[in-house]
Amino acid sequence: MIATQRPMLVTGGNPHEEYPVPAGKLFYDLSAPTGVSGMAEYIGDTGLVEVASALAEEHTNFRHLNRLGWDILWKRTGGTKHGAPALYGCKRLTGLERHFAKGKDFVFWLAADHLREAKPARLRVEELVASALCQSGTDEDGNAVLVPPDFSGYLFLVARYGLDSPEMAPLAEQVAQLPLFAGGKP
Numbered sequence: 001m002i003a004t005q006r007p008m009l010v011t012g013g014n015p016h017e018e019y020p021v022p023a024g025k026l027f028y029d030l031s032a033p034t035g036v037s038g039m040a041e042y043i044g045d046t047g048l049v050e051v052a053s054a055l056a057e058e059h060t061n062f063r064h065l066n067r068l069g070w071d072i073l074w075k076r077t078g079g080t081k082h083g084a085p086a087l088y089g090c091k092r093l094t095g096l097e098r099h100f101a102k103g104k105d106f107v108f109w110l111a112a113d114h115l116r117e118a119k120p121a122r123l124r125v126e127e128l129v130a131s132a133l134c135q136s137g138t139d140e141d142g143n144a145v146l147v148p149p150d151f152s153g154y155l156f157l158v159a160r161y162g163l164d165s166p167e168m169a170p171l172a173e174q175v176a177q178l179p180l181f182a183g184g185k186p
Contacts (some may be wrong), residue, residue: 007123010054015123019047019115027076042073042109051129052108059130064138069104072129078111085114088128090135092146105144108132 007015027040052072056065063160074163091097098104109126112165120128137147150170163172 007124009126010058011050011060011126013122015126016121017119018113019122019125021120022074022112024076024113024116027112039076041076042107043076043112044071044073048072048074048110048129052133053124054159055126055130055133062130062133062136064142065106065133067138067142068106068136068138068144069102070106070136071101072108072110072132073103075109076112078109078114079083085111085112087114088132090146091142092136106136108136116178 009015022043022045026043049072052065052070075089078089080086088110089108091109093101093104093107102105108129109132110125115125115128118124134149135147137145139145151168153168153171157174158168158171163169163175
């Protein structure tokens with residue numbers, strides 16, 4: 001792990017403690033009418049809301065969330081993205097979705113199925129929440145927008161060609177600022 005500082009949770013507590021990912025049975029919807037699957041796709045978690053709220057308060061990258069409506073939920077199944085497990089996501093709500101979500105601009109989610117298997121530490125869950133929040137932003141008029149990643153690349157290209165390409169400039173800038181730790185540990 002490369003880190004810029006010793007791991008500390010934005011909400012305090014033990015960063016290495018396992019985060020309680022909801023069991024699959026908690027997604028069973030008892031209010032579903034007969035003949036309907038009875039499975040809820042999303043469920044809330046005050047712990048995730050606490051983490052996201054603390055990140056929005058503490059980090060300027062997420063201050064826009066203090067002015068917008070949002071929620072963060074567990075998603076029953078994360079699925080895959082480009083063949084890899086989708087662990088988190090961000091959905092910008094518009095129109096009818098926004099109406100039924102009581103004016104919320106974004107819904108962030110973490111994949112309960114994938115993370116239940118992984119048994120993540122609290123710090124890993126905080127990192128995934130931050131990753132989901134990074135996908136949100138505002139335009140010059142303050143409207144909610146989805147934000148693309150700062151960089152995209154492959155380790156092979158970095159190993160072979162370095163970080164000199166324009167696409168890798170944001171990554172190169174951040175990597176240059178990382179302190180070196182003896183044995184790769186902070």
